[in-house]
Amino acid sequence: MAAFPLRPQAAESKGRAAQADSGFYAALDLGTNNCRLLVGTPSPQGFRVVDSFSRIVRLGEGLTATGRLSQPAMDRAMSALSACADKLGRRPLRGFAAVATEACRRAANGSEFLARVNRETGISPRVICAREEAQLALASCSPLLQPHDRRAILFDIGGGSTEIAWVRLNGGAPELAGTISIPVGVVTLAEREGDSCFTREGFEAVRDEVAEKLAAFDAVHCIGQEIRQGGVRLIGTSGTVTTLAGTVMDLPRYRRQWVDGVCLDAAEADEALETLFRMGRQGLAAHPCVGPDRADFVLPGCAVYAAIRQLWPVSRLTVADRGLREGMLMRLIQGDRGRAPRRPWC
Structure with missing residues (x-):
């Protein structure tokens, strides 16, 4: 078993050290499509990244059809998690958290797989609910909110699901007013639809399906009415929206620092979506902000975005x-600084 100085399950019980603004912290997200790790140290702005890792593992491949994680998918994830454990072992950690999301929530053998992860790597991801996903996304994206914002729609188009958070500000700290998670993500759609999203009819069918799933949430929170009153910000955090941004900006290669926090005119994003649609699979594979590993997932994600854009036409x-x-x-x-409790929100 790989070992690193602070085991994941000890992170929340470890007492505060004398120097709360020093040392290394790490966070790992095991999703339906990706395994991601981030290591940072505190800074006045929040934290400074010192190391990171991201690999497409397609953990949820075949899950919709079988209800289980497949052996090849689990093996790919284990390889990535072992690489993460190696990185974690290089530094003494003051705090570490690891979570697993939709694939492990839904799979009949999800807990069995996570037990294997713990045995072989020392990492013990905690399966979180959709509401906590929204809370964590809001915590990371709240610096992008502006003083004049009254409300915000925060969406995350994941591999196995799409999370929407409706956020109330009212001049104070962001408050989660409501969330919805729909079991539609880029991996599940790519598997279910095959080549359909590469056709206009299939693309629009997925868009309309997603819009229908979100309609009740819109009605409960009167989001359309709030948009008409103004002061509503639309924030997207996913590979879909970063690809749209890279296309609008005509980037020669993708770099996070060029894209994170950029504000696009929605009409420009619509044009970028059309550009990506016309490329087809081969063109997407050659796109500098997509590549062959993600070519199958871009248009399903764009169909979900198109539904959000259709339902909530923020400019x-x-x-x-x-x-x-x-x-x-x-x-x-x-x-560690004593500003927030270390506990799940669900």
């Missing part, structure tokens, strides 16, 4: 290349 889109890892790091650091 600007704020793009966030940040998510659960950043939210977990902020939680760990603020917990």
